[in-house]
Amino acid sequence: MATAEIDPLLLLRHAIAAGTPVVATASDAADAPETPLPQARFLQFSGAAGDSTPVPVDAPTRFLSNGTPVDLRSIYFAWLNREVAIHEYNAAATRLNEELAKVGLSATVHKFAFVERLDLITWLEGASEESEYIKAAGGPGVSGAAGAAGGAKTALGGSAPLSRSGRGAYIDPRLAVIYSGERHTGDHNTVLRGTKPMDFSHVRKLAVPFTSQKQHGSGAAGAAVSGGSMKPGASLPLNPKGGAVRRPDPIILLSPSASSLLRMSNIKSFLEGGRYTPSDSSSTATMHFLTRTMRDIDPARPLRFILVEGPEHFKPDYWSRVVAVFTTGQAWQFKSYKWNTPGELFKHVQGIYVGWRGEPVPQGIREWGHRVLNCSIDKWTDPTVAGADVNRFHDREVAESIWRAIEYNMRQKGWKRDAGATLGH
The missing domain is CATH 3.40.50.11990 (RNA polymerase II accessory factor, Cdc73 C-terminal domain)
Structure with a gap:
């Protein structure tokens, strides 16, 4: 199958979900030995039938950073370093770029921003079905795995079998087409904050005058009750039993x-x-x-x-x-x-x-x-x-x-x- 028909991003996601090895090699031969990433020219993805699909490491993917497609080598390198802190990842990327220059390659590994890297890893491991940085294979308006269901092809030639739950369980290709038409309602995080994290801490400052007035009013109401009578217009305390207030952990x-x-x-x-x-x-x-x-x-x-x-x-x-x-x-x-x-x-x-x-x-x-x-x-x-x-x-x-x-x-x-x-x- 032509390389243009292969979706490297989905191949890597499926390999991670299935636990199949991804091997860096210097050639596209199926029996090529594994080689370090700086010398690698291909990534070999193992298939269910024992075959393998080679994909060039410099192949562009649907992951966009500042509107530019990120190559497969950078995606795979970010996944390998998913558990290290961001500064350690940047240092490792710098070392890899130096090694690429030593072997005569002008290519460089893309250094993902903190939010981009988090979004990519979450999508690759199946914890999220959507990503604002991944361009839909079927056109604009659909993102992530749902967008890939309609147009992405695997090495087997059919529609990509997607994991609906994000836990590695494959579904029938016909169901994948049905699921691609689903309307995602989102969870409480996306409903409250949208697709990007929002800082609502300023609301606390705006609420201070109102909460202080409420506490003052409750205290006045408690004094009126303890005096044996209720003054006109006075109200009972909101929590007459004196329940504990939740305090955040520093x-x-x-x-x-x-x-x-x-x-x-x-x-x-x-x-x-x-x-x-x-x-x-x-x-x-x-x-x-x-x-x-x-x-x-x-x-x-x-x-x-x-x-x-x-x-x-x-x-x-x-x-x-x-x-x-x-x-x-x-x-x-x-x-x-x-x-x-x-x-x-x-x-x-x-x-x-x-x-x-x-x-x-x-x-x-x-x-x-x-x-x-x-x-x-x-x-x-x-x-x-x-x-x-x-x-x-x-x-x-x-x-x-x-x-x-x-x-x-x-x-x-x-x-x-x-x-x-x-x-x-």
């Missing part, structure tokens, strides 16, 4: 840099126990929860903090809950943030730097000034070595100073006993 962002002293493997023990231990590179944790009583915010109920390394899975309203950002002084950390420059970020969020005592402070930390708390801890020494400081009592002092800075910033942003931030977001 979020602390860690630095994904390998040079950071505090990572996911040791941050919890440091902030909870006040003791530093070296980070464990083999740790696979992506999120931690810890509780802390902030006496100036709510002395009766501890706050639960969420600790993550990056905002990859953030919803727009999550940024109003970020109360601190740990940094090593490298500005690339903030590229995927809502506020992606240090000057703007630290107007809204408390910055924290932790380094070794006696070592020079990075230039970035010095330039960002008082908006970033500069902390130093004693260098780590193996407790089994003679003369090593096994108590590390200075660690607790540093941990407490970090908590004091976080609590002060939270109060400045409007955190209260029953509400999250109301200012500065």
Whole structure:
């Protein structure tokens, strides 16, 4: 079958769903050995009958970035690096481009923006049936897998057997044509926010005058009832039983840099126990929860903090809950943030730097000034070595100073006993 009749994007999606191998080769021969991606000229897709379909790695796909089709090599490379952070993916793409230049190729791997990469991976793994970046095979107005059902062809020559559920179960080609005519009503996310994430955090500021009036009115009504009589026009409190109000959990962002002293493997023990231990590179944790009583915010109920390394899975309203950002002084950390420059970020969020005592402070930390708390801890020494400081009592002092800075910033942003931030977001 001619290459023009093959949809590389759907072939890759079906291979992922079926768990069949995708092999990079230097030629289109079925028995060609696997080769590294910089030297590869084709991707071999295994068929159900044991055959294979070779597709050139520079073949354009229906995924558009700024109106330009993205080649299959870039799509496949993004899928291989789907689990790494965005800065690690960009670094790997740069290395691959250098290797392509060494073998005499002028082609380069496209570096997807954060939202594009997330959208592509979600579509490829079958979690979404639509993508705003994928051009419909059957013409404008239809996107994603539904649009491909009417016009995309596989190597078998028929209509592409699509997974309606996105979980890898194939359907009959005739049903695929029927499903392509379905009208998608969307879920609650697309209904509320459309196809692109929208930031509605400004609504909180607009609602403050109304909520304060409501609370004042409820208090006046409660006073009228406790007095033994109801004044004319007074109303009962909205919640006379005094039910608890839902308070959002504050979020602390860690630095994904390998040079950071505090990572996911040791941050919890440091902030909870006040003791530093070296980070464990083999740790696979992506999120931690810890509780802390902030006496100036709510002395009766501890706050639960969420600790993550990056905002990859953030919803727009999550940024109003970020109360601190740990940094090593490298500005690339903030590229995927809502506020992606240090000057703007630290107007809204408390910055924290932790380094070794006696070592020079990075230039970035010095330039960002008082908006970033500069902390130093004693260098780590193996407790089994003679003369090593096994108590590390200075660690607790540093941990407490970090908590004091976080609590002060939270109060400045409007955190209260029953509400999250109301200012500065």
